[in-house]
Amino acid sequence: MALPSDRLDRFARHIVLPEIGGAGQAALAKAAVALIGLGGIGSPALQYLAGAGVGTLVLVDDDAVDLSNLQRQTIYRAGETGRSKTELAEIWVREFDPSLNVKRVSRRVTRENAGETVAGVDLVLDGCDNFATRLAVSDACVAARIPLLSAAVGRFQGQVGAFAGHLPDQPCYRCYVGDAFDADDCDTCADDGMLGAMAGWAGTFAALQAIRVLLAPTGGLGDPQWGKLHLLDGLKPGMRTLGIVKDPGCKACAGR
Ligand SMILES: [Zn+2]
Numbered sequence: 702m703a704l705p706s707d708r709l710d711r712f713a714r715h716i717v718l719p720e721i722g723g724a725g726q727a728a729l730a731k732a733a734v735a736l737i738g739l740g741g742i743g744s745p746a747l748q749y750l751a752g753a754g755v756g757t758l759v760l761v762d763d764d765a766v767d768l769s770n771l772q773r774q775t776i777y778r779a780g781e782t783g784r785s786k787t788e789l790a791e792i793w794v795r796e797f798d799p800s801l802n803v804k805r806v807s808r809r810v811t812r813e814n815a816g817e818t819v820a821g822v823d824l825v826l827d828g829c830d831n832f833a834t835r836l837a838v839s840d841a842c843v844a845a846r847i848p849l850l851s852a853a854v855g856r857f858q859g860q861v862g863a864f865a866g867h868l869p870d871q872p873c874y875r876c877y878v879g880d881a882f883d884a885d886d887c888d889t890c891a892d893d894g895m896l897g898a899m900a901g902w903a904g905t906f907a908a909l910q911a912i913r914v915l916l917a918p919t920g921g922l923g924d925p926q927w928g929k930l931h932l933l934d935g936l937k938p939g940m941r942t943l944g945i946v947k948d949p950g951c952k953a954c955a956g957r
Contacts (some may be wrong), residue, residue, distance in 0.1 A: 704730065708800070709910060712754055722908055725916050726754060732915045733757035733802075733822040737810060737838050739786040740764070741773040741900030742828025742852045748775065749908035750826075751794050755915070757802040758794060761818055762786040763809040773897035810834050815841035826850045826911050827874075828904060832882030839874035840953045843867050848925070849874060852907040855893050857948065859903030859933035863910055863926045863943065866954030871927045876948040899935045 704712070704727055715721045721729075732755050736743050739762040764786050766777045776793045777786070787805040794803050810818055810829070815837040819825050825847055827838050832891065833852060842849040853860050853875050860946040866873025910926065917925040930943045950954055 702945065703727075708754070711798075715753070720920075720922050721916065724919055725921055728919055729754050729912070729915060730756040731929055732824070733759065733853070734859040734911060734915070735759035735761060735819050735822045735825045737761045737818075737825060737827040737834065738829035739776070739790045740770065740773070740830060741895065741897070742854060743826075744773075744775045744777070744790075745901045745904035746826055746828060746852070746908045746911070747790060747794070748797075749905055750911060751797055751801055753908070754798070755801070755913055757804070757822075757912075758795075759804045759806060759818075759822055760790045761806040761808075761810060763807060773895065773900040775901070788916045795917075810837055812817045812840070817842060819845060819847055822847060824848050824850065824911055824914050826852065826907055828852045828907065828916055832878065834876070836883055839864065839866070843873045843875075843953045843957065848927075850907050850910050850914065852903050854900045854903040854933075855895055857896055857899055857935035859899055859906070860930055861907045861910055861933070862930035863914060863928070864945075865925070865927040866947070866951070867957055868927070870947055870957065871954075872945045872947040873951060873954040875953045876951045877930065878947045880952065881947075896935060899933070902933055902935065906931065 712726045715726050734755050766782050768782050787807045791803045791805050819841050825842050843866040850866045851862050864874050865871040913922040914925045928945045932941050
């Protein structure tokens with residue numbers, strides 16, 4: 702698929718990279734990514750995925766903008782408090798690049814609707830703020846055979862992991878955290894605080910890993926890094942990587 706000349710110009714700095722090139726840019730234009738949560742991680746992730754020309758963006762959030770969000774949620778502005786995050790995010794994308802397709806899902810993700818929410822996308826990037834949603838999203842991804850990038854941040858720490866539990870020998874997010882958090886939705890950042898730039902680091906790193914996954918079929922940036930959990934430490938600063946293994950007793954992905 703050849704890209705039109707204005708798209709070649711827009712993505713010239715990508716296309717000149719041998720790891721992306723015209724074929725990789727065309728693959729990004731064909732890709733669909735669901736962003737779960739348009740907060741501190743979802744905002745910068747959205748900006749860089751839209752910047753990368755990811756053709757279809759499914760924007761999932763049930764929240765409205767609060768004044769305290771502006772310290773890290775980079776797509777919102779003073780004067781927009783109280784308005785729907787998905788509505789504002791859609792406006793942001795349309796003004797930034799009208800060629801991209803946007804689908805809004807303005808509801809809270811639950812076990813009941815998670816499958817419908819992620820249906821049809823190539824990748825889910827979960828930057829939500831609670832374990833119950835993360836596990837519901839992860840289970841839906843395993844069932845639909847969709848890869849999942851899970852990103853979280855608090856205080857000066859972040860983590861970004863790539864999961865493909867639908868594949869043999871690859872773990873899912875539930876293999877990592879277990880079943881204890883299914884009903885836990887109280888781990889929001891309001892209690893502990895968060896350096897805004899940490900959310901930016903985790904969100905942009907998640908966008909980088911998303912592009913790695915989307916380009917993996919054409920070689921791209923190499924290994925999609927399934928089961929690798931990157932821990933970001935903003936105080937040190939530094940980064941280290943853990944390997945997660947498939948749990949043979951996992952109720953979501955065992956036997957796959
Ligand atoms: Zn699992």
